[in-house]
Amino acid sequence: MNIVVVGGGIVGTMHAFFAVQRGFRVTHIEREDEARGASVRNFGLVWISGRAPGGDLELALRARHLWEKVAADVPDVGFRPNGSLTVARTSAEVAVLEEVARAPEADRRGVRLLDRREAQRVNPALHGEFSAALHCVQDGAVEPRKAVRAIQTWLRRRETYTWLPGREVVAVSDHAATDDRGETHRGDRVVLTTGAWHRGMLARHTAGVRRVRLQMLETEPYGETLTTSFADGDSLRYYPAFDVPALKGLGAQALIARQHHMQLLVVQRLDGSLTIGDTHAYDEPFDFDLDEQPYAHLLATAEQILGRRLPPVRRRWAGVYSQLRPGASGLYHRTTVAPGVVLVTGPGGRGMTCSPAIAEETLAP
Ligand SMILES: Cc1cc2nc3c(=O)[nH]c(=O)nc-3n(C[C@H](O)[C@H](O)[C@H](O)COP(=O)(O)OP(=O)(O)OC[C@H]3O[C@@H](n4cnc5c(N)ncnc54)[C@H](O)[C@@H]3O)c2cc1C
Structure with a gap:
């Protein structure tokens, strides 16, 4: 053939x-x-x-x-196969994670709800603000x-x-x-x-299909190992796995996060640097600029969860993917x-x- x-x-x-x-x-x-x-x-x-x-x-x-x-x-x-932690910082976010951890497919998905102390045993680099986290052992990463x-x-x-x-x-x-x-x-x-x-x-x-534009950044190597990737509670709004009844209780997103359809995802590269994102723009023509305000929000949220200052940013970029239209x-x-x-x-x-x-x-x- x-x-x-x-x-x-x-x-x-x-x-x-x-x-x-x-x-x-x-x-x-x-x-x-x-x-x-x-x-x-x-x-x-x-x-x-x-x-x-x-x-x-x-x-x-x-x-x-x-x-x-x-x-x-x-x-x-x-x-x-480094796994991930999706962290909850409000009781409404914890309620969503509880439902997802109780869902029939939770074992197949490899998820379990952990309290703060248990989550820190899984990823000791999370020194900052959060009360619980959904651990997924099936998540992984490539370069x-x-x-x-x-x-x-x-x-x-x-x-x-x-x-x-x-x-x-x-x-x-x-x-x-x-x-x-x-x-x-x-x-x-x-x-x-x-x-x-x-x-x-x-x-x-x-x-x-439609096109979606995202903004991303990468830091210099971080002085600590992240044993898992992590996401913040805003990611509950974007991934269909979290579309459970408790999702309605989340309330409003921070204005800048809402304007740019944001969530925080952080993954450590093999050289120690951190890839951090993201924003989502759906309306074309897309901006050709990289917008600073969402970056400031992403960096602040990552620092709150890590409980430490991030190293300098070494690069920023945007990317566009193709996605099925809603419905x-x-x-x-x-x-x-x-x-x-x-x-x-x-x-x-x-x-x-x-x-x-x-x-x-x-x-x-
Ligand atoms: C910022 C960002 C973060 C993302 N994060 C993740 C993630 O963590 N995990 C995940 O699963 N997915 C993620 N995605 C989605 C994922 O990257 C894309 O779905 C995937 O890369 C699409 O791959 P592709 O090969 O279809 O497209 P592309 O990578 O765009 O490749 C298409 C190629 O086709 C070539 N081409 C186009 N037209 C022609 C032509 N006529 N003749 C010859 N060549 C042509 C282009 O030059 C291009 O190289 C992310 C996407 C973005 C933008």
Whole structure:
């Protein structure tokens, strides 16, 4: 079987990886020299704790298992099963976590409610303000700035894999993709994993998805080890796992957090630095500026929970992902564009997590 994969982000790279593992020949086309989109700009969280019960959770759990398998072949993706703590700082947030910890799927999700002292035994770096935390042992992390490149380095050693960077696919036809040099690449299947590119030849096929812009930052190495990633109570408002009756009791979010649709997520990189985010903007055209006010809120909230000053910020950036529109059915966007040509995008804020399972679904016989 010959597969043409268009798009060198994590979704396309996982398609290429599992296709080569199945013995298929793969031609992999990317318009940039290497991935520059959401796949290298994210937290690298393999995040199970937030997924909705049912198909969403099962997709993420399958993906987590596959990430472990990928890491066995490609250790440089940096997968570690470090778990997470979602901390509660108000009684209303504790009530939400209690319900989630009592839900039928809690064991499968790997969550347990801990009081402050128990949470500090799990992650002694949390010295600051919080009263309880939901511990998820299934959550993990990878290194987003390295993972895609590491998998592609592994792939490029295989004679069944051809990497074609610097080519933009401008047209598709039956079982074929044509690039901007006029070369046509034919395959038994063509898979378009073009991320948040919703225009041009794909405009007719992307009505079901929207784009979301996020702001992020990374500090210099933090002088203490975070044994888990952590999230604040604002994350309860964003992840479907927390959509329980007690959620209505949360009350208003801080104004700046509400204006920028914010939550706090913190993950420690392997070099000790902290990746911190995020904001969500849904209305286009997106700002081209990085806005300082939400950053100040994120840094202050992280310091309150850590109970310590953060080191200097070493970089800030924004990223854009493709997400199913609210109310759309399914877990991501998969649509046939031409005979033998499928578009796979729209995994939203869980694309890094779910990419291996999404690839397996495409490649299933
Ligand atoms: C700030 C941020 C934080 C996030 N945090 C997390 C997280 O912690 N965990 C998680 O699970 N998910 C997270 N996500 C979501 C996740 O990063 C995305 O869902 C995922 O990276 C999407 O991967 P992709 O390969 O579809 O898209 P992309 O990474 O955008 O890759 C698409 C590629 O296709 C190429 N391309 C497009 N059009 C063409 C063309 N015509 N021809 C050739 N090449 C083309 C582009 O150049 C690009 O390299 C986050 C996203 C952002 C932005």
